[in-house]
Amino acid sequence: MSQELSEQEVQRRSSLSKLRELGIEPYPAAAFQVSHLATSVKTAYVENQPVKMAGRMMSQRIMGKASFAELQDSSGRIQLYFNRDELCPGEDKTLYNEVFKKLLDLGDFIGIEGTMFKTQVGETSINVTSLTMLSKSLKPLPLPKVDTDGNTHDAFTDAELRYRQRYVDLVVNPGVKETFIKRSQVFSVMRKAFDRFGFLEVETPILQPIPGGATARPFVTHHNALDIPLYLRIANELYLKRLIVGGFDGVFEFAKDFRNEGMDRTHNPEFTVMELYVAYKDYEWMMSFTESLIEEIALRVCGTTEIAVGEQQISLKAPFKRISMRDAILEHTGFDIEGKTEEALRDLCRELGIDVTPEMGVGKLIDEIFGEKCEARYINPTFITDYPIEMSPLCKRHRTNPALTERFELMINGKEIANAYSELNDPIDQRERFEAQLALSERGDVEAMFIDQDFLRALEYGMPPTSGIGIGMDRLVMLLTDNQSIQEVLFFPQMRPEKQVNLSELDRQILNACSVEPAPLADIRVMIDCSNKQWDLSVKLLTKNQLLKVFKLEEVLYIKKA
């Protein structure tokens, strides 16, 4: 596994051993006590005050017997001033001439002691009197430069590298850190708000025997000891409701959910949802609660309710507009879906140029119409309410119209941010709804829900009237940080694995001899000139790296490209 080192990496390794020759440990064990952060020096500047600081050296300007460098810590950057005779007061100038000037590289972690001062140009700096090596960096960081006009040059922009090596992205692109700090603040503001209401933060199973609470394709895994399939949860809704049955008045969970579906700039296979359930409330209450929560988050995290998202200005000031799904569709298509049959809706879809398939029921058709013609229009926060019953199998029937449910979705910037119900707590109605879903799945809808018998049993013991909400945390953070892509708000978004298989000449020959069409393995074997042992090794390597597939069909071994 030896990989060629670049010239610069070789250079840094040689600096590393030279440091050791000078008796300096490049990776010392001892703690380094820090007194100030870069920003705290600037905000609480006191002429000549002693400081101890640590971080990465990000730039170096050497001018003979004096030098400047920049130290970057978790808070930002501060300029360091090194004077040879102040750093090395005695005869021995090695620390300055050798260590600082030659053996230190950009990206190295150093600790310094010194005093605050301002340069002739007025820049707050530290006059360094003591330098400690804290950790050597063996790979050069991509270093963007910012000129006097604030333009960034040579920025590290390659999206693939940024996501695969997020640690580098974070060191080098300051805006990235901001996004994740805000993400953390969003969570923290929500936790504090829930805490004020006395809601309980809980944890429910990620590995579930029945993937319920939503309609999506799950990831499947297998439990060896029990010899049963288990699913990574697509939602945690049914478990939180069981806790309401158990007597908690308010429970919430920040949950990683997993869905085995496509990936794009708004979908990652694992994503975070905050779900909250509150007993004795309905969706009207939840709407009021949600709008004030969103407003509070905006104020605390962004400092304002008026945020810029792309080209749009969005006001997150409560209250938000409320409109029923029927009125929304009426407004944007001129068509009233009230009481329409499946056929009438299908005709409308065709008229509007929306693709439909035979397995779509009334609910799915209405959802298509809304998604296609209305959703994108709601830029400022809007509650879409009263969804048709077919679309919402876990939601309580509307108090005045039995064809509808007491459900709302919160749309912001044309995207769904939250989804909430007056929860269905009638166990008989719930069983019928599940059975209707089962019928849908028999029609070919692979996403219709499974029936969770234990959940029904829980409802039969009685669940108080409850309202619940799920908020897509990743999308909320995208909104508040003005990011267009979910990958920008996840530290480590899902990527295709890096493939770095070093194929030998023989491996390539074999690979080229095979095609996507299966061929008898023996036929390929005779085409390749090598020993049986070499053949075996190569084929094993190729199949292990999923380049080739070998399989048996009626006692004959076949081989094909994977």
Next chain:
RNA sequence: GAUUCCGUAGCUCAGCUGGUAGAGCAAUACACUUUUAAUGUAUGGGCCCUGGGUUCGAAUCCCAGCGGGAUCACCA
């Protein structure tokens, strides 16, 4: 999954209608005691994504693959 663009030095990118590579920054060496995209001089650094084809000759043209971006489709 479809379309489209991209893959060249550590980073950002040039490289025209084919003649085996260039810049800036970074690196190395020397000079320089308040600079700030420090400066000056010199030097080194490339499986031009991989494999095949066309050609006397491919970073460049063609095909396939891998990886990525964008748009669309799929996705309560």
